[in-house]
Amino acid sequence: MPAPALTSRDEIVSTARQILEREGVDGLTMQKVARSVGVRAPSLYKHISGRAELMRSIIESVTTDLGNALSAAADGEDAVSDLSEIARAFRAFAHSHPESYRLLFAPMPEEWRPGQEVALTAVDVVIRTCSALTGPERALDGARLMTSWAHGFLSLELAGSFRIEGDVDEAFAFGVDQVTEALSSVGTSRTRG
Amino acid sequence: MPAPALTSRDEIVSTARQILEREGVDGLTMQKVARSVGVRAPSLYKHISGRAELMRSIIESVTTDLGNALSAAADGEDAVSDLSEIARAFRAFAHSHPESYRLLFAPMPEEWRPGQEVALTAVDVVIRTCSALTGPERALDGARLMTSWAHGFLSLELAGSFRIEGDVDEAFAFGVDQVTEALSSVGTSRTRG
DNA sequence: ACCTGAACACCGTTCAAGT
DNA sequence: ACCTGAACACCGTTCAAGT
Numbered sequence: 173m174p175a176p177a178l179t180s181r182d183e184i185v186s187t188a189r190q191i192l193e194r195e196g197v198d199g200l201t202m203q204k205v206a207r208s209v210g211v212r213a214p215s216l217y218k219h220i221s222g223r224a225e226l227m228r229s230i231i232e233s234v235t236t237d238l239g240n241a242l243s244a245a246a247d248g249e250d251a252v253s254d255l256s257e258i259a260r261a262f263r264a265f266a267h268s269h270p271e272s273y274r275l276l277f278a279p280m281p282e283e284w285r286p287g288q289e290v291a292l293t294a295v296d297v298v299i300r301t302c303s304a305l306t307g308p309e310r311a312l313d314g315a316r317l318m319t320s321w322a323h324g325f326l327s328l329e330l331a332g333s334f335r336i337e338g339d340v341d342e343a344f345a346f347g348v349d350q351v352t353e354a355l356s357s358v359g360t361s362r363t364r365g
Numbered sequence: 366m367p368a369p370a371l372t373s374r375d376e377i378v379s380t381a382r383q384i385l386e387r388e389g390v391d392g393l394t395m396q397k398v399a400r401s402v403g404v405r406a407p408s409l410y411k412h413i414s415g416r417a418e419l420m421r422s423i424i425e426s427v428t429t430d431l432g433n434a435l436s437a438a439a440d441g442e443d444a445v446s447d448l449s450e451i452a453r454a455f456r457a458f459a460h461s462h463p464e465s466y467r468l469l470f471a472p473m474p475e476e477w478r479p480g481q482e483v484a485l486t487a488v489d490v491v492i493r494t495c496s497a498l499t500g501p502e503r504a505l506d507g508a509r510l511m512t513s514w515a516h517g518f519l520s521l522e523l524a525g526s527f528r529i530e531g532d533v534d535e536a537f538a539f540g541v542d543q544v545t546e547a548l549s550s551v552g553t554s555r556t557r558g
Numbered sequence: 559a560c561c562t563g564a565a566c567a568c569c570g571t572t573c574a575a576g577t
Numbered sequence: 578a579c580c581t582g583a584a585c586a587c588c589g590t591t592c593a594a595g596t
Contacts, residue, residue, distance in 0.1 A: 175560035175596060202589060214590080215561050223589065274472050279524045312531045313539040316521075317514065320540060324517025325509070331472045336485075338505045346506040347513060350551070354543040368577060368579035395570060407571080408580050416570065 179209040181219045185229045192230060193271050197278075202226075224283040227275075232286040234272040239294030241265050246297055251304035252356060256348045258301060259322050263344060266326040274330060277323055295319070305355040314355045321351050372402040374412045378422045385423060386464050390471075395419075417476040420468075425479040427465040432487030434458050439490055444497035445549060449541045451494060452515050456537060459519040467523060470516055488512070498548040507548045514544050 187208045192200045202223055206213040220226050245261035246254040266273040285291075295315070302318055303311035325347060334340050380401045385393045395416055399406040413419050438454035439447040459466040478484075488508070495511055496504035518540060527533050 177560065201587090203587090211560090212562060214563085214592085217590075218560055277520065277524065278471065279467050285525075310539075313536045316518070316527065316531075316536045317540045317543055320517035320521060321510065321514040321544075322517065323521060324513035324515065327470065327520060328509075328513060328516060331470065332478075334509065338509075343506045343509045346503075347510045350510055350547040351514075351543075354547050358543070370579065394568090396568090404579090405581060407573085407582085410571075411579055 177219075178211050178215070179219065181229075183209050184216060184219055185226065185233060188226055189230055189233060189272065192275065193269060196271050197275055224281070227280075227284045228286065230272075231276060231280070231284055232290045234269065234276055235286050235290050235294045237269075238262075238265050238273075238276065239297070242294070243297045246301055251301050252352055254301045255305065255318065255352050255355070258298060259318070259344075259348050259351075262322050263326060266330060270330050273326065277327065302355060305352075306358045310358050314358065318351055318355065321347055370412075371404050371408070372412065374422075376402050377409060377412055378419065378426060381419055382423055382426060382465065385468065386462060389464050390468055417474070420473075420477045421479065423465075424469060424473070424477055425483045427462065427469055428479050428483050428487050430462075431455075431458050431466075431469070432490070435487070436490045439494060444494050445545055447494045448498065448511065448545050448548070451491060452511070452537075452541045452544075455515050456519060459523060463523050466519065470520065495548060498545075499551045503551050507551065511544055511548065514540055 184205060188200060188205050191204055191208060195204070202213045202216055205226070206216050209216075216226075220229070241261050241264075242258050245257040247257075248254065298319060299311055299315045302314040306314040325344060328334055329340060329344075334343070377398060381393060381398050384397055384401060388397070395406045395409055398419070399409050402409075409419075413422070434454050434457075435451050438450040440450075441447065491512060492504055492508045495507040499507040518537060521527055522533060527536070
């Protein structure tokens with residue numbers, strides 16, 4: 173009756189994250205995860221219910237890391253500078269974990285979606301910072317403008333859509349300035365009106 | 366020596382587009398395409414070199430359709446209203462062809478990328494309209510702001526990331542206004558400066 | 559209690575054999 | 578010239594059999 177556990181749920185998830193970054197989502201197979209942790213594929217099912225739960229666990233883990241990186245970028249003193257620092261941290265995260273980033277923002281089956289609490293914690297700092305600029309009534313619209321732009325930019329940048337010409341860093345800085353300015357002016361006109 | 370062709374490259378590509386929209390990119394298998402056009406999977410390889418070329422053909426076909434929809438939305442009279450009409454047409458296209466849209470903007474293997482001419486023709490009207498607002502030096506940065514925001518918004522909307530609360534149509538209108546205004550002010554300050 | 563090989567129903571693709 | 582079944586190397590997942 174031995175059969176001591178050769179692996180664990182945590183080891184499976186963290187190993188799978190490494191494989192995801194190295195080989196992309198299509199290269200992340202149960203067989204490769206199994207080989208990496210030192211068992212055969214069927215044994216994984218003693219620790220995790222299947223590929224869907226593995227994907228959800230990876231996504232929750234990455235979401236938490238991203239949220240922490242964004243929170244660390246804002247010092248809470250000035251909303252304008254916080255927002256541009258958050259945007260830069262977002263881009264830095266996408267650059268350093270491109271496959272995880274792609275997975276996080278790709279359309280995904282319902283069973284892969286992270287728990288709402290995990291997702292909300294990660295976006296909290298963005299909504300709070302936008303709210304400081306636009307005021308509470310426009311906070312959600314403002315946060316959606318900011319996240320749409322930032323995610324769209326990174327999505328296109330990682331997909332290689334910006335390869336035609338022009339300085340991509342400069343285009344990002346231009347976008348940060350324009351979006352931040354737009355949100356500030358919403359808040360200002362509200363204060364004035 | 367009969368063996369009359371039971372299908373054709375064009376039929377294969379257009380049938381594959383329908384399967385893509387109905388079943389998503391993972392549901393688009395060579396076997397399903399073959400069954401739909403009335404042959405067995407190996408016969409497809411007499412008409413198209415493999416799945417990669419099929420994907421590239423689909424992507425080029427969708428790209429052309431999207432470009433035509435965007436061009437049709439602009440009448441060339443007023444750049445501000447053209448830009449918001451283009452944005453609305455972009456969203457309408459994504460809503461009516463969600464799976465094709467996802468495929469178009471997803472990271473993709475090099476062999477799936479549409480020819481540069483096809484891609485450039487599709488974005489031409491966006492760059493021209495942005496250029497009319499910002500002036501030529503800022504046209505590319507402006508177009509990148511606009512396309513990043515619009516694609517990011519649709520990507521998040523189609524992925525179901527906006528389900529928490531709030532009116533999504535209103536958030537889109539807010540974004541169109543803010544981005545268009547930002548681009549206009551770049552052009553104005555340029556004229557003034 | 560966990561691990562394993564064998565099996566099942568799928569993929570994309572190749573190829574020799576049919577007409 | 579095109580179509581076909583069989584085969585190959587892969588998937589994810591199940592399950593009976595081992596310890």
